Amino acid sequence: MIKDITIGQYIYKDSFVHKLDPRTKILISMFFMFGIFLINNITEYVYVLLLTAMTIYMSQIPLMKIIKGLKPILPLMILTVIMNAFFTSGTTLFSWAFIRITREGLYLAGFMGIRIFFLIIFTSLLTLTTSPITLTNGIEGLLTPLKKFKVPAHEIAMMMSIALRFIPTLIDETDKIMKAQKARGADFESGNIIKKTKSLVPILIPLFISAFTRADELAMAMEARGYRGDEGRTKFKELKYRLADKVILFLFAVLLVFLIIRKIAL
Amino acid sequence: MIKIIDLDHEYRKDNNTSIKTLNKVNIEIKKGEFVSIIGHNGSGKSTLAKHLNGLIIPQKGEVLIDDIKVSEDHNIWEIRRKVGMVFQNPDNQFVGGTIEEDMAFGLENIGFPSKDMMGRIEYAANKVGMGNFLKRPPHKLSGGQKQRSAIGSVLAMEPDYLVLDEPTSMLDPKGRKEVIEVLRELNKKDKMTIILITHFMDEVVYSDKVIVMDMGNIVLQGTPKEVFHNKEMLAQINLELPKAAILQELLKAKGINFKDEVLTKEDLVEEIWQLF
Ligand SMILES: Nc1ncnc2c1ncn2[C@@H]1O[C@H](COP(=O)(O)OP(=O)(O)OP(=O)(O)O)[C@@H](O)[C@H]1O
Ligand SMILES: [Mg+2]
Numbered sequence: 001m002i003k004d005i006t007i008g009q010y011i012y013k014d015s016f017v018h019k020l021d022p023r024t025k026i027l028i029s030m031f032f033m034f035g036i037f038l039i040n041n042i043t044e045y046v047y048v049l050l051l052t053a054m055t056i057y058m059s060q061i062p063l064m065k066i067i068k069g070l071k072p073i074l075p076l077m078i079l080t081v082i083m084n085a086f087f088t089s090g091t092t093l094f095s096w097a098f099i100r101i102t103r104e105g106l107y108l109a110g111f112m113g114i115r116i117f118f119l120i121i122f123t124s125l126l127t128l129t130t131s132p133i134t135l136t137n138g139i140e141g142l143l144t145p146l147k148k149f150k151v152p153a154h155e156i157a158m159m160m161s162i163a164l165r166f167i168p169t170l171i172d173e174t175d176k177i178m179k180a181q182k183a184r185g186a187d188f189e190s191g192n193i194i195k196k197t198k199s200l201v202p203i204l205i206p207l208f209i210s211a212f213t214r215a216d217e218l219a220m221a222m223e224a225r226g227y228r229g230d231e232g233r234t235k236f237k238e239l240k241y242r243l244a245d246k247v248i249l250f251l252f253a254v255l256l257v258f259l260i261i262r263k264i265a266l
Numbered sequence: 267m268i269k270i271i272d273l274d275h276e277y278r279k280d281n282n283t284s285i286k287t288l289n290k291v292n293i294e295i296k297k298g299e300f301v302s303i304i305g306h307n308g309s310g311k312s313t314l315a316k317h318l319n320g321l322i323i324p325q326k327g328e329v330l331i332d333d334i335k336v337s338e339d340h341n342i343w344e345i346r347r348k349v350g351m352v353f354q355n356p357d358n359q360f361v362g363g364t365i366e367e368d369m370a371f372g373l374e375n376i377g378f379p380s381k382d383m384m385g386r387i388e389y390a391a392n393k394v395g396m397g398n399f400l401k402r403p404p405h406k407l408s409g410g411q412k413q414r415s416a417i418g419s420v421l422a423m424e425p426d427y428l429v430l431d432e433p434t435s436m437l438d439p440k441g442r443k444e445v446i447e448v449l450r451e452l453n454k455k456d457k458m459t460i461i462l463i464t465h466f467m468d469e470v471v472y473s474d475k476v477i478v479m480d481m482g483n484i485v486l487q488g489t490p491k492e493v494f495h496n497k498e499m500l501a502q503i504n505l506e507l508p509k510a511a512i513l514q515e516l517l518k519a520k521g522i523n524f525k526d527e528v529l530t531k532e533d534l535v536e537e538i539w540q541l542f
Binding site: 131132133162165168169172213214217218220221222223224227228233234235238 | 319321343346347350351353355357358359360361362363364366367370371372373374375376377378379380383403404405419420423
């Protein structure tokens with residue numbers, strides 16, 4: 001059961017979106033996140049819908065995969081919509097006992113729902129079209145200019161990629177330890193929360209001990225292969241902004257600047 | 267050529283006690299040799315191996331790799347390029363998310379030009395028979411495959427010496443065979459110098475030289491034939507003979523006379539059919 005957890009949800013396709021530089025994808029996702037909160041009329045949301053649909057189409061990711069990704073977020077979305085609908089003051093449309101729904105509340109709830117919807121879809125496109133390692137590379141690339149301010153860009157990226165690399169290994173191990181403890185009569189299912197939490201101790205302790213051994217041995221193996229931080233290091237997959245990246249980044253940046261100026265001006 | 271001269275090492279337990287793990291060890295390994303090191307648990311094999319590429323700096327004595335001193339700090343990176351290391355646990359030496367990324371890791375470290383990396387990686391992967399698995403993540407590989415790609419990752423850096431510390435001890439018989447075959451082939455075809463630490467006697471019989479360690483001392487050194495001839499000595503330090511040799515001993519005890527002592531299955535067959 002524990003094995004079903006998948007990390008990232010990267011789907012390999014040979015698409016235009018997949019081939020974009022990870023930094024481009026991270027940046028436009030961030031632009032999108034800001035932008036989506038700066039617009040508030042239906043026409044513009046239609047444009048956003050078109051943009052999103054076009055991106056999905058170009059990414060060749062099956063629509064079902066994206067819809068599936070929305071499922072876990074659904075409760076959060078509903079909660080936000082309800083909160084906004086109930087707790088916004090304005091002209092009352094409908095009231096019963098202590099419940100009061102206002103026109104403004106409905107508007108806001110609707111917009112919030114739409115925003116979260118687009119936000120999830122667009123960011124999940126990022127992880128669906130970018131492998132975890134490429135994503136890490138992208139983050140490192142974006143952080144690199146901050147090295148001047150002592151931000152350890154390379155170290156952060158290295159830690160992230162090692163963590164990603166070891167997740168399946170550690171999940172496997174957890175599975176094994178659980179089975180071993182079950183074979184000795186451990187019970188993980190019954191009892192209240194406190195009892196259940198306590199029953200995790202015999203899993204966590206061996207898991208931690210082995211994780212430390214692993215870390216120790218991995219460090220030794222890395223050193224043996226000449227690792228010494230990012231000094232004098234080259235990259236297997238060099239990041240490169242191609243023309244398409246530049247054009248897309250430019251368009252998104254212009255759009256965001258326009259939205260911000262409009263917001264301030266209004 | 268690797269020269270180990272009067273090498274001593276001890277692990278400090280606390281202020282007063284320490285364990286002596288290497289005691290005046292002297293070894294010479296020529297280019298192109300296949301050398302095996304055996305000895306039971308705690309005899310100092312891993313400690314010795316870690317001296318070969320500066321993971322441990324000599325406390326006393328010296329290790330020379332092509333006349334470069336391991337004891338001098340500024341040599342360390344050159345030495346790590348010359349001496350590749352493969353460890354016991356296949357999972358805990360896999361750095362990349364896929365085989366190609368793992369093979370790239372060492373190349374990135376030594377500042378190898380990015381555009382030539384893929385070529386090197388393919389070359390190394392083919393050497394260890396993993397050319398078709400470049401995009402596979404480690405958790406979708408068998409132990410033998412993981413260990414072979416670990417060897418590939420080291421080969422990609424084109425070392426002059428390959429040190430393997432019990433690379434087969436966590437593998438099933440099939441994985442073990444795969445790894446040993448890769449090593450023998452590298453030694454024969456590419457004249458790669460191989461230093462194999464193992465506790466499987468059957469892996470030792472093909473080497474040019476066997477070194478037997480016990481309590482930090484080298485107790486025997488020579489060709490497999492010479493070493494396994496010292497049966498009492500080996501029994502004393504709890505080391506077995508190769509399977510074929512054990513079988514031959516049992517047959518001898520039954521009163522069968524052989525011309526020669528054997529180490530491999532093939533040699534034993536050869537002896538037996540000449541008996542009658
Ligand atoms: N980091 C350490 N700190 C303290 N003592 C250690 C350390 N590593 C090894 N030792 C001790 O040094 C001795 C030699 O260890 P070493 O790992 O070299 O043996 P080995 O021949 O490789 O054994 P094995 O077959 O179990 O791998 C052992 O008694 C061990 O307990
Ligand atoms: Mg050892």
